[in-house]
Amino acid sequence: MKSMAQAAGVRDGALLTDLYQLTMLQAYWARGMHETAVFEFFVRALPPGRSFLVAAGLEQVLDYLESLRFSDEELAWLAGCGRFDRTFVDWLATLRFTGEVDAMDEGTPFFADEPILRVVAPLPQAQLVETRIINLLQFQTLVASKAARCVLAAPGKLLVDFGLRRAHGAEAGLLSARASYLAGFGGTATVLAGMKWDIPLFGTMAHSFIQAHDDEVDAFEHFARTHPRANTMLIDTYDTEAAAQALVPLATRLKREGIAIQAVRLDSGDLAEHARRVRAILDAGDLASVKIFASGNLDEYALRALIAAGAPIDGFGVGTRMNTSADRPYLDCAYKLQEYAGEPRRKRSEGKATWPGRKQVYRRRDMAGRFAGDVLTNMDAPAEGEPLLHPVMRVGRRLAPSPALTAVRERASAQLAALPERLQALEAPAPYPVDVAESLLALARAVDAREAVRRVHADSRRPEP
């Protein structure tokens, strides 16, 4: 069976990784360092202005892990590139992911330092997959989080992903359609995303369609006759209000033939002002059923402003700024070794220290069912509340079939609704409380102390140069 990522048009090459993964693997292989490693993926700090993130991308990670293998072409290239032993490359040919994954469900809001995915596997396997796991989780999480803000800023409005063209390449376009739908968008314009994931598709027409006709109204009529049940007329090519005026007699005429103009799209100028004028023109022409759709440089802030202005707009095409998470186009995230060969490990680099060991996040709810606070703790020191990381893969295989994307989307919607009210605003006045359990603080101290002792011993053992 093709993996979902392959079906989405993207090949999950095992060489889609950083060179250092392979050079480290050769060292591990050379010394037989195959003991169990534990890595966790987390975000070090929320981007400025974001008060929560939405976990997304797990499905593609599981696809990747289940299908991970080096192709013959890749192996031949590795053997010939002059960096690797032939016997190491032969060993790579047999490499499969046989480990475990625990993760938060897609659509779960999460916060800084909380792992959303844990990999437990022989060290070489767990290391090799670092690059692609980060690549998949950071991007979909980034977009789902941005899209969730748009959804919260425009309650009850239809939001449609319009951003394939300015997404960063093919996979970004596809996966941002998925991530934004998961977060509450109503659909996408990206056809392949509709085909692959059954995401509802929406489309209007381009300015070129109007321009290719000698007359704007002829273009409208031509399109409506070709698509009598699904048509949205783009009315800003020359003069928005004039086009709306001209649409009234056309729509009236077509109605007699059973063809209904369904919507108009505004794509430039002052969208709120145009929407008011166009709404008045349509209503005066007995076209109250024709909806108004708007697009053009939209993001959560523009949506909030349009809604606050009472603009009579029924739906929005949200593109570039959502698909690229334009104000915060990356997350300060990491996939870090937390344990090797049974011993908790910790990095102490300046500004980048990590919490050691296998961790769990417990989330409490208040009486109203809203999220009240989280505790980050060791896996073996449970806290009050619901544990957020669940087993999803064992021995390299999913424990259960993937949930339908619509089910993930419904769950995400309920999760967003359970956020504290202050976090649902675009600027949260106070952050969500995440406590670090005393047991985890103690473990970090113990690991630091062990390292210090080890360092002294190592220094005393080391031969003179």
Next chain:
Amino acid sequence: MKSMAQAAGVRDGALLTDLYQLTMLQAYWARGMHETAVFEFFVRALPPGRSFLVAAGLEQVLDYLESLRFSDEELAWLAGCGRFDRTFVDWLATLRFTGEVDAMDEGTPFFADEPILRVVAPLPQAQLVETRIINLLQFQTLVASKAARCVLAAPGKLLVDFGLRRAHGAEAGLLSARASYLAGFGGTATVLAGMKWDIPLFGTMAHSFIQAHDDEVDAFEHFARTHPRANTMLIDTYDTEAAAQALVPLATRLKREGIAIQAVRLDSGDLAEHARRVRAILDAGDLASVKIFASGNLDEYALRALIAAGAPIDGFGVGTRMNTSADRPYLDCAYKLQEYAGEPRRKRSEGKATWPGRKQVYRRRDMAGRFAGDVLTNMDAPAEGEPLLHPVMRVGRRLAPSPALTAVRERASAQLAALPERLQALEAPAPYPVDVAESLLALARAVDAREAVRRVHADSRRPEP
């Protein structure tokens, strides 16, 4: 033969497009609107703080156009989705790109309103390819432009693309390796980009490699013995200067066995300060040949600051901020209809008006060979200087084999060197001069006048509702 994009692991699906392309195509097909259309891709305005852009992505566009076809799976889905006529879908099965492309060479600096690519083809073909053409050109141009700024900020330094993990998906990671190399980076860490395009590969080691060993120096030695000819030691996992101190006796000992430690990497803290201290430690230990490599949140501004501070750093790993063009993660770009059925066309939407007709860009040089100014003009009204758009595809096939990426890179380097000196600074005091030829202004006026006349005629012909 596989297209380059397919070889790079990305499938150029014909359904990787917006729904409206297909609904417009059905309307064109229904009315037999197959006359020749001319579309041009251009950037409406340079992003704030950018004084030039670097054209990139043409190769992938040509791959896409040469291989464009709907797969059986896609056709079956289209036929069953309820939006399209069966006979239209049958016609789509035969659709190929048979048109012409003229374009600027990759690596050419360009400015607002200058077309970098023109497509001339029957209207349905030229329309269908809009989404993917924008998707490919905007992203590589965005990254090449950002990478060029890094190169200009760090003359003579080795810059390596480290950004796959936080690029927006697989294709973004691959294509940003290509775009940054084209713009002057020395190589990438992305193995697949090395395999596909012969881009030089660089790698160091991860913190997890150090952590997986009980002792840091043991980790260094283990890696150096496994990779005696290519090794860079990551020294910031616990204490940067202590690790550098510990490296001296190890390197001295290994040298006796013919194993040379080649470099160290700094990845956290004050990079300039750490580099100075580490350089002193290495030099005092007779390790002047060990180079210092730095990474961590770098972009053109950070590079400029480190170089201005005289930091003794030999090379830089530049990741996330370059691969995502983090300060400007998208371009205000468009692919617009300029002519249909022999008549120039023009969009007049507020703030988004376009120049009509087939255009050419002429670039003058000063006595020193530097770019002195451009003229944007009609194709049939030549101006002084070098024309920048060249024929690259006819009848749907490349006119010449693709140039080697190294040749593109060398040419790009010469082009950057020919920019006016003020544009080579990160903040240009004055923009590059681009004049619009009088003939083009006249054509725009003529198109507007024709549209006005046509509108009056159309209004008078239109039946009453």
